[in-house]
Amino acid sequence: MRKYKVLISGCDGYMGQTLYRCLANHPSLELSGGIDLHTRDVEAAIQACDVVVDFSSHTGTADLVRNCAAKKKPLVIGTTGHTMAEEATIYAETGIPIVHAPNFSVEVISFCECVSTTARLLGKKCAVDIIDVLHAQKSAPSGTAKTLAKLVAEARGQSPDDVVRYSYPEKSGARNPEEIYVHSIRGGDVVGDHKVVFSTEGSRLELTHRASSRDPFAHGALNAARWVIGKPPGVYDLLNVMGLK
Numbered sequence: 001m002r003k004y005k006v007l008i009s010g011c012d013g014y015m016g017q018t019l020y021r022c023l024a025n026h027p028s029l030e031l032s033g034g035i036d037l038h039t040r041d042v043e044a045a046i047q048a049c050d051v052v053v054d055f056s057s058h059t060g061t062a063d064l065v066r067n068c069a070a071k072k073k074p075l076v077i078g079t080t081g082h083t084m085a086e087e088a089t090i091y092a093e094t095g096i097p098i099v100h101a102p103n104f105s106v107e108v109i110s111f112c113e114c115v116s117t118t119a120r121l122l123g124k125k126c127a128v129d130i131i132d133v134l135h136a137q138k139s140a141p142s143g144t145a146k147t148l149a150k151l152v153a154e155a156r157g158q159s160p161d162d163v164v165r166y167s168y169p170e171k172s173g174a175r176n177p178e179e180i181y182v183h184s185i186r187g188g189d190v191v192g193d194h195k196v197v198f199s200t201e202g203s204r205l206e207l208t209h210r211a212s213s214r215d216p217f218a219h220g221a222l223n224a225a226r227w228v229i230g231k232p233p234g235v236y237d238l239l240n241v242m243g244l245k
Contacts, residue, residue, distance in 0.1 A: 102143025104220030
């Protein structure tokens with residue numbers, strides 16, 4: 001069996017270290033090396049690999065995409081916190097296949113499907129709050145929280161830009177149930193807890209996902225790395241990897 005060489009971008013971070021450890025459970029993959037924002041000869045490292053998996057910093061995504069495109073190497077991006085301009089860089093690149101997802105856990109994908117269905121069934125008269133709890137070094141809001149807010153809005157026929165709020169007004173008066181609030185908490189070493197609360201008069205429904213390990217995210221990203229090799233140029237997500245679209 002051929003082994004494909006994986007280059008880990010963000011090699012010294014939490015996810016980088018988890019990817020190193022989890023590679024042993026993927027027999028078709030092997031480590032090519034690791035890079036971070038301070039690596040000097042990035043081009044040579046990319047040339048030597050078959051696929052790049054990125055969990056570094058959103059500030060380095062544009063350069064990484066350009067370097068991968070220049071070397072015709074597929075790319076998996078799990079880094080979050082991109083500005084609109086940085087994200088546009090990802091979607092503007094059509095010369096290589098890219099898997100871009102805010103979360104690579106299959107359990108989180110299932111969670112998102114449940115949230116979307118619930119939002120559609122309960123409609124715009126139900127107030128929605130998203131509780132986003134992660135470790136102290138994580139940017140806020142997380143990519144998963146933003147995805148959840150987008151899913152709720154779209155399931156209710158709303159534009160996320162019109163109804164998603166990332167801070168609660170100091171003096172809000174009556175709650176407008178059509179607005180979706182994201183509340184981010186950062187501290188300690190929490191891997192990732194997300195709760196979506198649907199509230200109506202006399203009833204509250206809570207959907208929760210808690211991650212106790214980074215392993216599911218790493219395995220999902222490595223599965224995406226094997227899948228993206230040989231795919232046509234374009235930007236894919238985890239549903240593509242799972243064969244669901």
